[in-house]
Amino acid sequence: MSESAVQVDTRHSGGTGEPLVQVENLKKYFPITGGVFQRRVGDVKAVDGVSFTINKGESFGLVGESGCGKSTIGRTLLRLNDKTDGSVHFEGQDLHKLSKSELRKMRTKMQIVFQDPFSSLNPRIKVGEAIGEALIDHGLVSRKDVKERVIETMKICGLADYHYDRFPHEFSGGQRQRIGIARALIMNPEFIVADEPVSALDVSIQAQIINLLSDLQSEKQLTYLFISHDLSVVEHLCNRVGVMYLGTMMEMAPTDELFSNPLHPYTKALMSAIPVPDPTLKRERIVLQGDIPSPANPPSGCKFHTRCPMASDICKEQVPEYRNVGNEHFVACHFA
Amino acid sequence: MAKDLVEFRNLETHFKTSAGTVKAVNDVSFSIREGETLCVVGESGCGKSVTAMSLMQLIESPPGKIVGGEIMFEGKDLLKLSKKEMSRLRGNEIAMIFQEPMSSLNPVFTIGKQITEPLLYHLTMTQKEAKARAIELITMVGIPRPEKIFDSYPHELSGGMRQRIMIAIALSCNPKLLIADEPTTALDVTIQAQILDLMRDIKTKMNTAIMMITHDLGVVAEMADFVVVMYAGKVIEEAPVLELFREPRHPYTQGLLKAKPIINQRQERLYSIPGQVPNPVDLGENCHFHDRCEFCMEICKVKAPPLRAHIDGHKTACWLYEEEGKAQ
Numbered sequence: 173m174s175e176s177a178v179q180v181d182t183r184h185s186g187g188t189g190e191p192l193v194q195v196e197n198l199k200k201y202f203p204i205t206g207g208v209f210q211r212r213v214g215d216v217k218a219v220d221g222v223s224f225t226i227n228k229g230e231s232f233g234l235v236g237e238s239g240c241g242k243s244t245i246g247r248t249l250l251r252l253n254d255k256t257d258g259s260v261h262f263e264g265q266d267l268h269k270l271s272k273s274e275l276r277k278m279r280t281k282m283q284i285v286f287q288d289p290f291s292s293l294n295p296r297i298k299v300g301e302a303i304g305e306a307l308i309d310h311g312l313v314s315r316k317d318v319k320e321r322v323i324e325t326m327k328i329c330g331l332a333d334y335h336y337d338r339f340p341h342e343f344s345g346g347q348r349q350r351i352g353i354a355r356a357l358i359m360n361p362e363f364i365v366a367d368e369p370v371s372a373l374d375v376s377i378q379a380q381i382i383n384l385l386s387d388l389q390s391e392k393q394l395t396y397l398f399i400s401h402d403l404s405v406v407e408h409l410c411n412r413v414g415v416m417y418l419g420t421m422m423e424m425a426p427t428d429e430l431f432s433n434p435l436h437p438y439t440k441a442l443m444s445a446i447p448v449p450d451p452t453l454k455r456e457r458i459v460l461q462g463d464i465p466s467p468a469n470p471p472s473g474c475k476f477h478t479r480c481p482m483a484s485d486i487c488k489e490q491v492p493e494y495r496n497v498g499n500e501h502f503v504a505c506h507f508a
Numbered sequence: 509m510a511k512d513l514v515e516f517r518n519l520e521t522h523f524k525t526s527a528g529t530v531k532a533v534n535d536v537s538f539s540i541r542e543g544e545t546l547c548v549v550g551e552s553g554c555g556k557s558v559t560a561m562s563l564m565q566l567i568e569s570p571p572g573k574i575v576g577g578e579i580m581f582e583g584k585d586l587l588k589l590s591k592k593e594m595s596r597l598r599g600n601e602i603a604m605i606f607q608e609p610m611s612s613l614n615p616v617f618t619i620g621k622q623i624t625e626p627l628l629y630h631l632t633m634t635q636k637e638a639k640a641r642a643i644e645l646i647t648m649v650g651i652p653r654p655e656k657i658f659d660s661y662p663h664e665l666s667g668g669m670r671q672r673i674m675i676a677i678a679l680s681c682n683p684k685l686l687i688a689d690e691p692t693t694a695l696d697v698t699i700q701a702q703i704l705d706l707m708r709d710i711k712t713k714m715n716t717a718i719m720m721i722t723h724d725l726g727v728v729a730e731m732a733d734f735v736v737v738m739y740a741g742k743v744i745e746e747a748p749v750l751e752l753f754r755e756p757r758h759p760y761t762q763g764l765l766k767a768k769p770i771i772n773q774r775q776e777r778l779y780s781i782p783g784q785v786p787n788p789v790d791l792g793e794n795c796h797f798h799d800r801c802e803f804c805m806e807i808c809k810v811k812a813p814p815l816r817a818h819i820d821g822h823k824t825a826c827w828l829y830e831e832e833g834k835a836q
Contacts, residue, residue, distance in 0.1 A: 237696035344784050345552075374551035374723060379767035379780035386777075401696065404769040408778065431772055445701040446771050447726025451749045459705055460698045463666040479698075 192363060192395050193226040193249065198258035200248050204468060216468045218244040220419035221258070231389060231396035233410030235403055235442070239467055241419040242399045246365045249397065250282055251275060262363070280310055283356035287368035289348030293340040300326070300336030303354045321358060329354040330384060346377035350384070357388065365397045370405060382409060403446055407431055415439045418467050418475040421494065425501040435497065435508035438476050474506065482507055513685060513717050514563065515539040519577035521562045524570060528789040532558040534741035540685065545711060545718040547732035549725065553785055555741040556721045560687045564604055565594050600630040603678035607690040609670035613662040619673055620658035626680045645676040650706060668699035672706065679710065689721045704730060725768055729753060737761050740786055740796035743815055747822035757824040759801045795827065807833055
């Protein structure tokens with residue numbers, strides 16, 4: 173009972189209100205090369221001018237369909253990619269201006285959990301060693317104390333101590349994801365980017381991992397960037413949610429506000445597209461026509477206008493302003 | 509009530525592995541009625557795909573083998589047909605679409621070539637007739653500019669379009685049964701909504717029975733008339749869709765329904781089924797769910813519960829509803 177009370181607390185307060193990560197007008201373009209000389213012939217605008225702030229102790233959700241740039245943001249935020257333009261501040265420091273050694277120190281505070289627990293673990297390294305690797309690498313703990321720390325962390329993540337000497341192939345998907353979380357957690361990070369951590373898992377296992385992530389957050393006051401394509405998972409875990417489409421933030425609001433009052437037609441369509449496990453429900457569903465356009469050649473004006481049921485002439489010509497409509501609710505639509 | 513189109517009778521499909529025998533499908537019986545959408549749901553490794561592949565007789569052997577049971581299709585046992593007779597049915601009366609629309613189309617042939625193939629083979633159309641029919645099919649699955657698509661290659665199309673093409677190929681010979689193995693799992697939600705709409709449309713227009721394999725209970729609720737829930741190679745519950753969602757009886761089905769986060773119904777904490785799916789090698793004769801079940805009794809550990817209808821049309825395999833179990 174007390175456990176769930178703590179959770180309500182963190183989720184609704186949205187952390188301490190002190191910014192931990194500040195992203196301003198972030199852009200990341202990937203070059204397209206072509207011809208005999210492999211010259212740059214264009215850009216894939218994976219992230220095209222996105223700004224948001226993540227407060228300490230908060231979990232911020234990024235949702236969108238494939239190719240919307242949500243994973244690229246996660247990677248650029250940790251400087252696993254270089255940026256094209258804009259800035260990322262972590263605890264007030266511009267991450268992309270840090271020197272190599274400064275960045276290395278900073279890295280202990282921010283960790284990532286990947287989507288695919290099958291390809292993110294080295295099959296030849298024992299799980300215990302894989303979890304402790306970063307501790308040794310950063311010289312945070314002496315070699316003889318590592319095992320103890322690893323086993324402690326494994327237990328927190330729901331693994332047993334005899335798992336230490338096993339290899340990744342001996343684990344199921346859910347357990348591997350626990351290993352991935354243990355690897356991130358052992359560094360005592362402040363900030364974790366979770367990139368689709370439950371998408372590859374079965375429903376019954378998915379719920380276990382979501383609960384683990386939310387327990388860890390309240391115990392260790394972690395801050396999450398939670399990247400997912402599944403709105404229902406994001407709704408469950410996050411304080412605030414941003415909805416992306418083709419590299420642009422379309423709408424951002426506190427979770428309750430967003431789900432009770434979605435303003436952008438894309439957000440509405442995404443919500444109505446999710447199949448609900450209730451056969452008695454008859455809904456008016458908004459089915460979007462067509463496919464997601466290529467981010468190499470995004471539509472003019474509002475990027476969503478080609479599929480938007482409300483689109484008019486102004487949407488083709490003018491990029492809608494991304495503005496605050498009250499209640500910390502931001503939206504980029506001419507009609508919202 | 510419509511009559512049975514397919515009936516699985518005590519189907520057993522086993523795989524021999526170095527670790528032991530995996531009973532991927534272990535004594536599975538259920539039927540699919542004409543014009544009905546039947547959803548088979550379960551988690552990975554529960555045997556739902558192997559059941560469908562057994563029906564198509566596409567089980568790779570070795571290591572796999574159908575070791576027992578019957579699969580009746582319009583009164584004939586498919587397992588007794590010769591290879592030639594089976595290949596006359598496949599793609600003709602029974603068609604299948606797969607999860608990965610990228611890897612199930614051949615990258616070196618045009619879309620047109622791949623759609624016309626079953627028409628030329630099964631319906632012995634001429635090239636010209638086949639092309640006309642193919643263009644009709646491409647239009648029917650909702651793709652604009654069919655003539656252009658006819659000459660395109662798979663890599664030129666998006667994931668959603670490829671899945672539409674797969675559906676067009678599957679429907680080319682007016683099959684009586686369409687098997688769809690996780691047809692929307694690899695697609696984005698907005699594209700998934702389009703494909704599900706298309707499949708519903710086809711079902712009403714062509715009166716095709718659909719056997720849909722999925723792990724998503726949301727998809728089940730939207731598509732199914734009848735639901736079969738599988739766990740570790742066995743059917744543990746089957747019921748009409750409304751009945752199943754109103755009153756799930758097996759603890760596993762109940763758990764699955766509670767574990768899924770639902771939009772606009774936020775719970776403080778998600779229900780989760782403890783533990784994990786058992787190792788499929790050499791499972792004993794007991795209820796395979798017993799070690800994850802909160803109602804586990806002594807009998808569950810030693811004896812497999814029978815799949816029986818305790819309510820009309822709603823079958824459950826659980827000792828909770830048996831006299832033998834109640835006695836404990």
